[in-house]
Structure formats: C-alpha cells, structure tokens
Amino acid sequence: MEAQYRLMAELEVAFDALIDATHRLLDIYADAPREAWALETPTPDRDWLQGALFDFWYHDGQDGRVTRSYVGLIAADDALLDAVGEVNRRKSAFAATLAEIRDQAAGLIPEAKAVLPFRHPALHQHLRGQGLARLHLKQCWRHIPVADAPLSRVRLAWYSSGRSIKRLSVREAEQRLLTMDSEAPHIRIQLERLAGLPSSEPLAQVQKQAPVMRANLFFAEPLADGRERRAMNLPLPLFIPTPDARLPRHNTPLPRPPEGRTRARRSDERLEDDVFLPSLRVYRYRSR
Template sequence: MEPQYRWLAELEQTFDALVEESEALIALARHQRPAMWAFNGEASFDWLSRALTDFWYQDGQDGRATRDWVGVVAADETLMAQAQAVNRCKEIFAEQLGRIRKHYPRMIADIKATLPFRHPELHDHLRSGGMARLHLKQCWRHLPLAEAPVARVRLAWYSSGRSIKRLSVAEVAEKLAALDNQAAHIQLQYRQLAGLPDGEMLAQVQRQAPLMRANLFYREPLEDGRERRALNIALPLFVPHDDARLPQLNQPPAQPPEKRSRALRGDSKLESEPFIPSLRVYRYRQ
C-alpha cells in the first residue's frame, strides 16, 4: 500500500476514535451531571455536547476562524480521565494530519469532505444544518484541563496577541511580487525595499484575534511550587474537584475591548511604523 493511502486509513481510524471518545465523554457527563458554567449562555448537557463535537464548518464561515465554547466543568477522576482520552486522540489526529499535509497537501480537501461520511447519522444531521465539511483545526484543538483542584478562575479577554515571522529582503520581495505590481503604492514599496542591504532581516506581524484567557488559582501549591497557571480557553475547561463544586468564577465582558488593553512595550525590537505596509512588514530597530 502506498504511504498516502496507509496514512489516510490511519487518519480515518483516529477520527473514528475521536468521535467515539467524545461521545463517551458526553455520555459520562450526562450520567454524572457535573456542575457546569457557560460564558454568554446557559450551561446544559446539550451545550456541552455541541461544544465537544463541534468539528464542522458552518456555511459562510471563514476557514481561518474557529468557534469558541468558553465554559467550566467540575470533573471527578473518571470524567477527567475520559477528557484526557479525548485529548490523546486529538494529539494523534494532529500528528497524522500534519504528516499528510506536508507530503500530500492535495489530499486535505478530500479529507474534509469524506471523513464525515464515516458517521452517516451525524453527517446527515449536520448537513441539514449547513455543516457537512470538517473544520480540521476544530477537530484537533485540545480540551483545556487543570492538573489540580482550583479555588478560583479569573477570565479576561486577551486582545494584545500577535505573531511575528522573520523574513529576508528576498522573501519580502517575492511576497510583494504576488500583489498588483502596477499599483503606485506597490512600486513605492519596491523602491523602499531595494534600498535595504540584502542580508537585513525584516519582521511580518500578524495581529491575532481576541481570545479568552483563564487564570487558574490552585487550592494548594503544586509539587513544583506553582500556585497559579494561565491558559487560553476556546473549549470548556475541565477542573478536577473533590466536592462537586465549581471554583469561584468572574463574569468577563460579553465582547472583547475594541482597543489593545496594554500599551506596546517600550523596548519593542520593531520600529513603530510598518516599512512595507501592504504586507505588515517592519524593520528591526537599529
């Protein structure tokens, strides 16, 4: 069997396991009826079920965007163990998918369309709601899990994130070439770029969408001495409990702030204004 077909068969098996383990987690939660809280909505087992099986594109959804299901679930040992089993499937799925994407990228579109057919009842139900294609990132993103009982969770919007990619002058020129070369503003940026030394490195900055961050305050310090932990949450946060109660929670604003909540650091390594605005490319401070 050629590698791509063997890898596809392994991915299909992992997707089956992911669906089965997720359904087992939902069934266990329905049986145990743990305390739950949902941000901007009512926590229910239907809400939890939708959150744990939201692997799908909705009609018109931006392929780069994912849907958030922010909430908290108080979980005993068996529920935490099942959530960990779901995450193991997600890890394997991400590894297998990454291997296929690297070596056989043209297979990805077929994977999105064909994997749902392995679960006909689920596929037919979702297709009627305009959700018949897999959203691969929503398949492999992890359930956030706390490693110890938590006394308090403080939730807050984080809207200052950004990713920075280092690019050579030649790489920036190649990206500019993909734009409208006849436009006056592109020609101007070409001339600016031509004035730089070939060996200078530049930075392309991408602002990240606002996300919810949870600060966890443990009931007791961990073995390594840590008393708190911060993590981003897009899916329900599972926290272990010994008394079936949720930790203390705050209610963050319904919408993220329109402006950055923090000023840019004074020692930023990048210049304050983009050098190549069309590509959000900055020079490093000299």
C-alpha cells in the same frame, strides 16, 4: 497510491475513534450532577457541551487560521477526567496521522475534509442543516483544557492585544513579493520601496492574533514543583478536578472582547506606526 490508501484509512480510523470517545465523554457528563458554568448560556447541559466539542466546521468567510472558542468551567470527577484524557489522546492520534498526510500526500487533505463527515450520520446532518462547507481540521484536533489539580479560584479575562512578530530580511521580503503579481502597480511600488533599503536592515512581519479568553488558575494547594498558579487559553471548556462536584470561585467576564487595546503599549515596542509593505504586513523598526 497504496500508501495514500493506507494513510486515508488510518485517518478515518482515528476520526472514528475520536468521535466515539467524545460521545462517551458526553454520556459521563450527563449521567452525574455536577456544577458547570458557560459564558454563552445559563444552562451548560449535554447539548451545549456536544455543540462545543463537535464544532468541527468552517463557517462562511472564516479565516482558516481562526478557531471558535467555547468558554466554560466544568467540575470533573475521576471518571469524567479519564474520559477527557481519552478524547485528548484520540485528538493527538488524529493530528499525528494528519501531519503524516500533509508531509507525504497533501493532496488528500481536501478529500479528507469532504469524506470524513459522511462516516457519522449525526455529524453529516448537522453539516447539511447548518449549510456548512467542510471540516475545520484544527478544530477537530485542538485539545480540551484540563486543570493540573483542584483549584481555589479562576480569574478569566479577554486578551485582545496579542500579535506575533517574525523577523524578515530585505531579501526574504523581496522573494515573497515576487511570488505575487509583480506586474501589479501596488506590488511594483512596494518592490521599489524595498530596493531603497540597505540589505542588512531587519524587517518585522506582524500577524494580529484573534482575541482569546485567558484563565489564571490558582491551585488549592501548591503543586509538587512549587507552582501556585498557571495561566492558559480556553478554546474549549476547562475541566477542573474536584472532590465534591463544585466549581471554585470565578468571575464572569464580558461576553465579547472589548473594543481596542486592553493593555498598555509595551515599553519595548519598536516598530513604526505605518506599515511599510502592506501586502506582507511588514513594518520597519524605529530608528534609534
């Protein structure tokens, strides 16, 4: 019990430090004029940035694996970059303490989601005013993106065809189905279907990924390692080092991802079109 108290106290300290560092970043952002652009608003002022950086909440019906994005570009001087770096260090410290709690006292996680907002009245009022339920911990610790060096150009585009594919054995798929209601008719049907496969056949579990904004960054000068560009996702506004408080050239993408696939099917796509085990999102590989 004493260890749990210690871990909870450490998490509270880490959360407080993250909130304080974020407020300092917002103060620096508001103190000096600089160019900024955001997909959601024509006026990416302090209030907009505060809403993006302090969006720590679950919305009704939100999938716990999904986070909301705030797409923007911000010209940053050294003071602002230092403040962003401090916020990201505090996020890392919060994530490390949270990982320790998950490993040693996972039962504290619901308590943390309920208790931490009360430590900061402004956050708590936002929580109550919006009718939001609890902290979304991943949105607390996700890092603010920063460009490695000054940029000449940024190209933004939605990436909405992503999916993760994990290989499963027949035995692993069976074990996962058995953890469900094995007496339910739809589970029995899938177990029977699985029993008709050879034990050596590999299966694929597919998880469709939420649309993300991808940024292709073109550096004003090659980096020390010779790189001239970099691609990265933008869950939060991108801070760009700049000597003159001006943004590099950039395009304006659509405000929402396009419907359907935006990329051609991969030539190496080898999964069958129809799902084999719907409860697990498992597909068979095409026979050659």
